[in-house]
Amino acid sequence: MKEEHFNHQTIEAKWQKYWSKEKLFTAKTGDKQSKVYVLDMFAYPSGDGLHVGHPKGYIATDIFARYYRMRGMNVLRPIGWDAFGLPAENYAIKVGKPPAETTEVNIKRFTKQLKSLGFVYDWEREINTSKPDYYKWTQWLFKILYDNGYAYQKEAHANWCPSDQTVLANEQVVNGCCERCGTQVEQKQLKQWFFKITEFAEELLAGLNKVDWPESTKVGQRNWIGRSEGASLKFQVVRHPEFISGSKVEMLNQVQHDELNIEVFTTRADTIFGATYLVLAPEHPIIKNEKLKIKNLEEVIQYIETTKKKSELERQIQKEKTGVQLEGVMAINPATGQEIPIWIADYVLMNYGTGAIMAVPAHDERDFEFAKKFNLPIIRVIEGGELPFVGQGQLVNSGIFSGKNSLALMADMAEKFGGKLKVQYKLHDWLISRQRYWGAPIPVVYKPLEISNSKSQIPNGEEGWKVVSVDEKDLPVMLPTDVDFKPTGESPLANSKTFQTGVEKKYGRGAYRELDTMDTFVCSSWYFLRYCDSNNDKEFVSGKALKYWMPVDLYIGGAEHTNGHLLYARFITKVLYKLGYLDFDEPFLKLRHQGLILAPDGEKMSKSRGNVINPDNLIARYGADTLRMYEMFMGPFDQTVAWDTNGVTGVRKFLERAYKLVKDRKDELAVDDVSINRLVKKVTEDIAEMKFNTVVSSMMEFINDMSRVPDGGWAESFVQVLAPFAPHLAEEMWQNILGYKTSVFESAWPTFDKNKIAHSTVVIAVQENGKLRGTVNLPAGASKEDVLLAVNQDERLAKIAKSAKREIFVPDKIINFI
Incomplete structure (x- = not known):
């Protein structure tokens, strides 16, 4: 049959205009129809516009929106722009224009492209995270977290991108490099703002059992949160400062420090008799304790400085183990009473556990490699296969516990040697401050205290200063425009002449605003809530709109957001639920990921490769x-x-x-x-x-x-x-x-x-090596055995079947004899 051409350009323009005029997909809050909230992850409006891989998820949500509309449902399918952040700012720097201007141009281009695909969004609910009417409520969100103890400030080692001149969250570091620009990430000690996501670790884990998400995504979040059950044990520190002249470094006097000990977290307390050395993270605070009088302190300091140049990920994945022993300092194994050496090594991280491990080389692969390299003792304490043996089994070389099952004795052994059972998480608190311009200003003010006889130490502040959140009536704290936004390592807001206007008048002489801006992931952690009531200027969302629309029924977006946006959105939802703003604690009931569309050459589409399809x-x-x-x-x-x-x-x-x-x-x-x-x-x-x-x-x-x-x-x-x-x-x-x-x-x-359908019959083609030899009529859904039986009842077709080596069967269609 010949095709008949149609003028798609005329047809598509006509019906796009018609749908917009008729407002067929304008959602009505409180409508008596059953609601369905269909959402795709909102777009970051880059300067490059869309390539053919971007619309895949949007097409799926558009299909569902139209399908549910025809099923008589009240459909909410909103649209918005994730407009703040490093990419937009870097693009603005590249073209030499303010990010507000370039972002607006990019949004217009994206809007035109999305509309050309016939997507039906509720454009009346459109949001832009870089507009004051949106980031006012992002700042309000920060304020309620801070006022309720879920936001705090502290000095911390942070991932620093020397190219973007800003801090990156762990989730923004990929293979040791900035996910945005690819620059090698460094470690830098800075005062930063954090959200207490770790306080919700258990809720985040439990909530995964309530949602219809891909199992791989659930596993990804569970692994990222990294719940471990174990025990904390303390190893007493001893020092040997004096040596006999001419001897072979034989220690005379043991100086015991009752107040100095090293706490370790272990999931294998049953192997404590095999702990032959301790390893500290290079950042461990005990290293700075002058009482230790470390003999090779200069070597230790040099190693610490080298470690600062590595990201956490590099330290975890590097194959070559490095380390330095703290000479003149030992620890006492509480199980054996024997002294064991103390090392520092960069594979131990300060922000996981206690920043110290008991090394059991016979039963841990990493400890085994380290012990082999530095010729440290290896003592088997569990019967089993070749070393390192990491399984369970019968204890040996373990004093009164020898001959017993290791798994059953973990708690008993921990208690016997002064330990306490403990649950530990790999998850870190969410670092949200950025030393860049294009983001929502953090709504806090540093207010000087009156000098008194006693010094005041205010939580989240410094001596002599009180940190206060900006009053809600004074939000938004506007992002100034009189700024040189090129990165210098210091927040560009420091150079604004207008940003501090009025602060001293309200908060007192010397008061000043926070200069950092918020991570753009904060903007995207709640946008799905704002869609429910995006034009509300009195509250972040009305209770009526939340009750009607939320949670999101279907969310579609990339799997790469598993440990970033998807985790943060769940955290913010749980905070708001705990504080009474929401009556649900999971934002997305059903989540699905779209697969990538690669270029014809099988590579990921990118301008640098020249394989982008527009x-x-x-x-x-x-x-x-x-x-x-x-x-x-x-x-x-x-x-x-x-x-x-x-x-x-x-x-x-x-x-x-x-x-x-x-x-x-x-x-x-x-x-x-x-x-x-x-x-x-x-x-x-x-x-x-x-x-x-x-x-x-x-x-x-x-x-x-x-x-x-x-x-x-x-x-x-x-x-x-x-x-x-x-x-x-x-x-x-x-x-x-x-x-x-x-x-x-x-x-x-x-x-x-x-x-x-059940009572219908179908005509099944009988083929020989792909060529039609006849047909048989059978009820729809007939099995392969039924088809073969019918074929064998025809003498001519039966001969073909008998001589064939195999057959290909397509239900209700064909059977092909090969």
């Missing part, structure tokens, strides 16, 4: 409907696939055939009940399971079947199931060919008759 060109040539359907047809939605323009051409031809078939047969009366019922059933079920590729293939098969039969009464139902995927062409056929006066999206989703 959707604008494809839309101009093939149409938005073609692009939408092709991206859904490429393969399973969550799988990574490579772009193939030949596939785009094939989808366009399918749409042209469908258009011609509907146009030519619109007045036919005969109906193929079986085929259309089967198609409606297939599309309905596969949309629910996000099997978009099989939806498209089933539509193609249906059009092929209908082109060979005289039926035509299927057109209405076909156009309806096509509509969420190719909305422009479906609307054109619905109104201009089939003659309906209202939108196809105001029609009810078609139903299917199970009985007609």
